[in-house]
Amino acid sequence: MGLTTFTEEYTNAIAPARLFKASIYDSHNLIPKLMPQAIKSIEITQGNGGTGSIKQINFVEGSTLNYLKFRIDELSEETFTYNYTLIEADPLMEKQIESIVYEVKLEPALNGGTISKMTSKYYTKGDGELSEEVIKAGKERAMGMYKAVETYLLQNPDAYA
Structure with missing residues (x-):
């Protein structure tokens, strides 16, 4: 089994508690409403x-x-940490991916916003290596969801307060 790890960090103007509630804790309700062109539902x-x-x-x-x-x-709402493992995906995992482990940590930024730290660990089947397009597509999907939530929270200051 091969392993490829990526770490990303970005800052936004939303407080960690609010961002955590919207983008993680209530994602199954909020994200399909914000991205109906891409996501039918989260169950x-x-x-x-x-x-x-x-x-x-x-x-x-x-x-x-x-x-x-x-x-x-x-x-954990206390530490604003969210770790999860992709265990099944049609058709992505048929070919080269065994699983993907995601670690998300939201930390307070000096401006009252959030520093989002995300680590993705891609475990491939056998000695397989990931293609750039698979990695890029995964990053774009994740960032698209985070950006949609961020935009919504900026436009709706009372939501998830």
């Missing part, structure tokens, strides 16, 4: 949405992916 298929739960993202017809399933490994 909690096992558990109550906390640690150990399984969520499934269903993409709209015509997307390169049909769905993603991931397991929530850690969810």
Whole structure:
């Protein structure tokens, strides 16, 4: 099994508690409303949405992916940490990916906003290596969701306050 790791960090003007509630804790409700052109639904298929739960993202017809399933490994509103593992994806995981582990940590920024630190660990099948387009597509999907939530929160200052 191969391993490729990426770490990204970016800052925004939203407080960590508010960003955590919207983009992580309530993502299954908010993100399909903000991105109906890409995401049909997000369902909690096992558990109550906390640690150990399984969520499934269903993409709209015509997307390169049909769905993603991931397991929530850690969810802490006290430390603003969210770790989860992609365990199933049609058709992405058929070919080269065993799993992807994501670690998200939201920290207070000096301006009252948030420093978002994200680490992605791609575990490939056998000695396989990931193509640049798979990595780029994953990053673009994740950033698209975070940016949609950030824009929504900036435009709606009372939401998730």
